[in-house]
Amino acid sequence: MHPAIEHSGHYSTSDGHQLYWERHGTPQGEPIFFLHGGPGGYCNNKHLLFFDLNHFDVILFDQRGCGRSTPQGELTNNNTDAVVQDIDDLRHYFGFERISLLGVSWGSWLTLKYQHRFKHRVRRGVAASVFVPVDEVFDTYDRILQQTLEHLPEAGLTLQRTYNTLCTGTPQARQAAALSWSKAHLGESMTDEQLNAFVDHSAIASIRLELHYHLNHYFFTPADMLLRVSPRMTLIQGIDDTCGMASLDWLRKRSRASVVQVRAGHNALEPTLLSKIRHTLNP
Secondary structure, eight states: OOOOOOEEEEEEOTTSOEEEEEEEEOTTSEEEEEEOOTTTOOOOGGGGGGSOTTTEEEEEEOOTTSTTSBSTTOOTTOSHHHHHHHHHHHHHHHTOSSEEEEEETHHHHHHHHHHHHTGGGEEEEEEESOOOOOHHHHHHHHHHHHHHHHTSSSTTOOHHHHHHHHHHSOHHHHHHHHHHHHHHHHTTTSOHHHHHHHOSHHHHHHHHHHHHHHHTGGGOOGGGGGOOBOTTEEEEEETTOHHHHHHHHHHHTTBOSEEEEESOOSOTTSHHHHHHHHHHHOO
16 A cells, blocks of 8 residues: 555635645655646545556645635635646645646646746646637637527526626525526436535535636736747647647647647546546656
């Protein structure tokens, strides 16, 4: 059995957030941060499947407002650059001079922004199922989200209207809006009974946070157009992931990173993608 660090706690940011973290793996192993998807997602033990815990000292953390971080669903001081700064603040908190990174989906963009902004702090990294909120990718994803809502029987649902309700509606209205959103995205995989059980306070907070980021264009700025990808990075992408492939095309123009493409969709826990990520990361 491998030696394992299994600690957890909360880190207090300077602007009112408490970041939940867990530490797993081997003392003195290669320090690596895992950046989960979303926005609005959270870490769980399935994410440890990416790592050989005999080799890595793994830091999982729920991004601000997400999962077990508090205040749950908080929108104040919640933007992309703040989350990227959180990564470096946590690096300093744990006493690591340099870290490696694995980011999946939304977490891939955080990984890419971190390695650009804090070049001297990065040993190596993997960005998988990449997502870059540049206009051409954002517009495609925006259409997908809106078209998903339009298939519901409720008339006139829009992303902005759903978000407004989740922010200012009555508790009953928030529940109904979150249930509609969940039906649109999970309806085929869950029964009505399961959906009703799924849409609790945490789900409402998560959906509101996801829309907060989306409607703010993921806080993409003109400075992000200057992003460059280090040769110490590897990009892993499923070719059946439309937005991911468009993101990869944009990154290739700014990258000296290795690129690996596999027959897979977007979910990094799919066996094909999971296996490729493990093979790339683990010695």
